[in-house]
Amino acid sequence: MSDTNDQNRDKKVLTLGGRPTLGLGGANKPKQAAPAQPAAGGGAGASGTVRQSFSHGRGKEVAVEVKRKKTFEKGAVPGVADGGAAARRAAEGAAGGRGPQPRGNGPRQLSDAERETRLRVLRNAAEEAEERAIQEAAEAEARAIAEAEAAVVAEAAARARAEAIARAEADAAARASEPLDEDTVRRRELEELRAIQDAEKAAAAEAERRRKEAEDARKAEAASRTETSRSRHAAPATSDDDRSARPASNRPANTTQEQPAARPPLGVTPRPGDFEDEDGPRRAKVAGGPGKAPAKVPAAPVKAKVDDKRRGGKMTISQALSDEEGRRGRSMAAAKRARERERLRQFGRQETQKVTRDVIIPEVITVGDLANRMAERGADVVKSLMRMGVMATITQTIDADTAELVVQELGHRPVRVAESDVEIGVMGNEDVAEDLVSRPPVVTVMGHVDHGKTSLLDALRKTDVAGREAGGITQHIGAYQVQLKSGSKITFIDTPGHAAFTEMRARGANVTDVVVLVVAADDGVMPQTIEAIRHAKAAGVPIIVAINKCDLPSAKPDRVRQELLQHELVVEGMGGDVLDVEVSAKAGINLDKLEEAILLQAEILELKANPRRTADGVVVEAKLDKGRGPVATVLVKRGTVKVGDIVVAGSEWGRVRALVNDRGINVPDAPPAMPVEVLGLGGVPLAGEEMVVVDSESRAREITEYRARKKREAESAKSGRGSLEQMFKQIQAGEAKELPIVIKGDVQGSVEAISGALEKLTAEHTEVKVRVLTSGVGAITESDITLANASKGLVVGFNVRANPQARDMAKRDGVEIRYYSIIYNIIDDVKQMLTGMLSPTLREKFLGNAHILQVFNITKVGKVAGCRVSEGIVKRGAKVRLLRDNVVIHEGTLKTLKRMKDEVREVREGFECGMAFENYDDIREGDTIEAFEMEEIARAL
Numbered sequence: 001m002s003d004t005n006d007q008n009r010d011k012k013v014l015t016l017g018g019r020p021t022l023g024l025g026g027a028n029k030p031k032q033a034a035p036a037q038p039a040a041g042g043g044a045g046a047s048g049t050v051r052q053s054f055s056h057g058r059g060k061e062v063a064v065e066v067k068r069k070k071t072f073e074k075g076a077v078p079g080v081a082d083g084g085a086a087a088r089r090a091a092e093g094a095a096g097g098r099g100p101q102p103r104g105n106g107p108r109q110l111s112d113a114e115r116e117t118r119l120r121v122l123r124n125a126a127e128e129a130e131e132r133a134i135q136e137a138a139e140a141e142a143r144a145i146a147e148a149e150a151a152v153v154a155e156a157a158a159r160a161r162a163e164a165i166a167r168a169e170a171d172a173a174a175r176a177s178e179p180l181d182e183d184t185v186r187r188r189e190l191e192e193l194r195a196i197q198d199a200e201k202a203a204a205a206e207a208e209r210r211r212k213e214a215e216d217a218r219k220a221e222a223a224s225r226t227e228t229s230r231s232r233h234a235a236p237a238t239s240d241d242d243r244s245a246r247p248a249s250n251r252p253a254n255t256t257q258e259q260p261a262a263r264p265p266l267g268v269t270p271r272p273g274d275f276e277d278e279d280g281p282r283r284a285k286v287a288g289g290p291g292k293a294p295a296k297v298p299a300a301p302v303k304a305k306v307d308d309k310r311r312g313g314k315m316t317i318s319q320a321l322s323d324e325e326g327r328r329g330r331s332m333a334a335a336k337r338a339r340e341r342e343r344l345r346q347f348g349r350q351e352t353q354k355v356t357r358d359v360i361i362p363e364v365i366t367v368g369d370l371a372n373r374m375a376e377r378g379a380d381v382v383k384s385l386m387r388m389g390v391m392a393t394i395t396q397t398i399d400a401d402t403a404e405l406v407v408q409e410l411g412h413r414p415v416r417v418a419e420s421d422v423e424i425g426v427m428g429n430e431d432v433a434e435d436l437v438s439r440p441p442v443v444t445v446m447g448h449v450d451h452g453k454t455s456l457l458d459a460l461r462k463t464d465v466a467g468r469e470a471g472g473i474t475q476h477i478g479a480y481q482v483q484l485k486s487g488s489k490i491t492f493i494d495t496p497g498h499a500a501f502t503e504m505r506a507r508g509a510n511v512t513d514v515v516v517l518v519v520a521a522d523d524g525v526m527p528q529t530i531e532a533i534r535h536a537k538a539a540g541v542p543i544i545v546a547i548n549k550c551d552l553p554s555a556k557p558d559r560v561r562q563e564l565l566q567h568e569l570v571v572e573g574m575g576g577d578v579l580d581v582e583v584s585a586k587a588g589i590n591l592d593k594l595e596e597a598i599l600l601q602a603e604i605l606e607l608k609a610n611p612r613r614t615a616d617g618v619v620v621e622a623k624l625d626k627g628r629g630p631v632a633t634v635l636v637k638r639g640t641v642k643v644g645d646i647v648v649a650g651s652e653w654g655r656v657r658a659l660v661n662d663r664g665i666n667v668p669d670a671p672p673a674m675p676v677e678v679l680g681l682g683g684v685p686l687a688g689e690e691m692v693v694v695d696s697e698s699r700a701r702e703i704t705e706y707r708a709r710k711k712r713e714a715e716s717a718k719s720g721r722g723s724l725e726q727m728f729k730q731i732q733a734g735e736a737k738e739l740p741i742v743i744k745g746d747v748q749g750s751v752e753a754i755s756g757a758l759e760k761l762t763a764e765h766t767e768v769k770v771r772v773l774t775s776g777v778g779a780i781t782e783s784d785i786t787l788a789n790a791s792k793g794l795v796v797g798f799n800v801r802a803n804p805q806a807r808d809m810a811k812r813d814g815v816e817i818r819y820y821s822i823i824y825n826i827i828d829d830v831k832q833m834l835t836g837m838l839s840p841t842l843r844e845k846f847l848g849n850a851h852i853l854q855v856f857n858i859t860k861v862g863k864v865a866g867c868r869v870s871e872g873i874v875k876r877g878a879k880v881r882l883l884r885d886n887v888v889i890h891e892g893t894l895k896t897l898k899r900m901k902d903e904v905r906e907v908r909e910g911f912e913c914g915m916a917f918e919n920y921d922d923i924r925e926g927d928t929i930e931a932f933e934m935e936e937i938a939r940a941l
Contacts, residue, residue, distance in 0.1 A: 311749030479675030615639030740793025848872020
């Protein structure tokens, strides 16, 4: 049994992949090598014997055959590696009619079909190489033509732009002498810019058209070449041999005679022509063994598909030699887009068109925001701006005009808006006549200070407001509502009579329906009376004259009526249309007649309002209450204000927490013409601002933010202009002295009046002025002290006090705080401070004249004039002038004054003396010396 195994091992033939041994050590080395024999399949090989070791010390000599692996160099085709010699030998063999002559393991002869197949492959490869060279030459020529066309088009575009710019410059030079306004110049610049852009667009369109024509021509030529190549490569099927040589992919699917092997068996060497393209089956010629003819499986090679080479597995020789080797095909996304476009085209649908949008353009907008609103790429917007000559990045801002041009150029519709559009519709629509109902009249009481305005209101309301005012004068504006015995209501607005409260009186006249002008019968028409008449006429409201203090013995009502004639107020008793009533607030005389006159005037005016609409009103006064926060006294004009409404007052907004009437009672709502205190605002609004009810907090926030921003811009612009004007004034009149002041008051109207009065003190002076650092409502705080300390200023508190922390800080930093309750005292004290800051006026005072009789030259002293005082007196150290022939030739100081040999303080008229000048010796006999001195005179505002 072992002998049989040994014999089988002796007959075993092993094929190794290039390794000469099978075991370890020297036993596995070949003892002798047989001459090299050609390997099957056309390759060169070598054979020999090796010693193989087994277990238990057994071994055996084994015959070994080593086969070399067939390799191909790049660009070489099997059978043509030697310049086509093998191909020629194969062709000659085929012509001689020699068939395959298998000889053991030697070279196998090719059949006629195989030779024809290989020759066809060679011809196809040569034709493909020729087509590839022709195509590359055509592409190079097309690229050169396209580059030349692009250069020509670019030159044409540059020439068109240069011509357009030259025309624009010529037109500008021609119109340079014409007087044009700014709008016309701007419009012409835009027209010139559009002309240049149109020329550039035309040149770019022409270039694009030429490029597309060239591209279409190249595509058509490539398509024709492809079709010609396909027709040339198609093999005619005329014989059985040709049919047998066709690829298996062209045969019917139900053929069963020749089924291709799934994979070649072990030991089979593939040869050229064994593979078809990737869409057909793979075929191999199996070598049967020594002395056996190979099986014939003819297959014609077909050109591989280039597009599938990335996903086709192993590459064929035709694919490796194709002209597309190394090039990357289209991506899957590109192929998917192409299929989608083809599908849309087949269904008759057009590709998505560009959407034209309405682009909202504010006054200022960033480039990125503009691109987002147009749904355009930011780079396209930046390029458009660069074509217009505007160099801006994606984060920079551009004006509305430039943004509008960009939107139009990119094919959208611009819609211009402004920031002030947030206030559109805030005040609501006009009321319909059917919704209007009668409302109480609003009456403003105006007149000169101390003429009895507040006392008259106290008599009507049965209150004592005048007794609570500091100094016995009204310094706050008040709003009250009086209900008469008949049930009618009248709303009164009390205004101060001091000259500083001009703006309060103006506000009262603007919100009123009727003005009651109070004139004292014993005092007559005064300056603030005249001012009140002017405010009433400017507001266009009727006037009722109330002649007060008629119970006094010195009262002269007729004189008051006559004085009113000078201001175009003619009372009914003198043939005019102005109602007048003689009253007495203290005695309560004719108060009912005054009420009747007010109701009569209101009935004539037919005062009506709509209480069921969105409410609005005006802020009469505002203050900061310690326990309640910001409080605004509001006079409702239209609608009804309710608790919980969201209101906007100037640059402040809030939700109404409570409504308090003039008698301190909480009310749920406030109808038209009713004054109430509104609690719940975020800050103290300015007096005179409109208050409206809005529908949401977001709307209120937008409006207040816009108003606050505009307010800051106005203040900064005002301070900037003031600084520039101040600089020029300081250059002309020297550096101005300032008195910095921080003003804090109890109500907004008083603070406004104090600030205006102090600024008016130095309105006509350039040497000194008052600079209000800040003004506000509420107690004096640490921030006020810090600001005053930084500017070395003064803190003024009107009816307010500093908190303990502010007092300690002021004491530590040395900041002066002054408290006042009467506006007169503030104005007087500040006026005295400014007067002390004024530099005194210098005035020359004449002393006397002295006549020079003789001039003495004294050693180490110089020239001394012997004089006689002819007029007045001469003092030592006085200022002197030297006159020669009544012409001043020197002005200086008297150095010495002697009488006899002694220094004296003064020399009177008729006495002789000696005098010498400081640093001056040119004195002669007959000259006159005039003595004078300068005195300072204090100035006042």
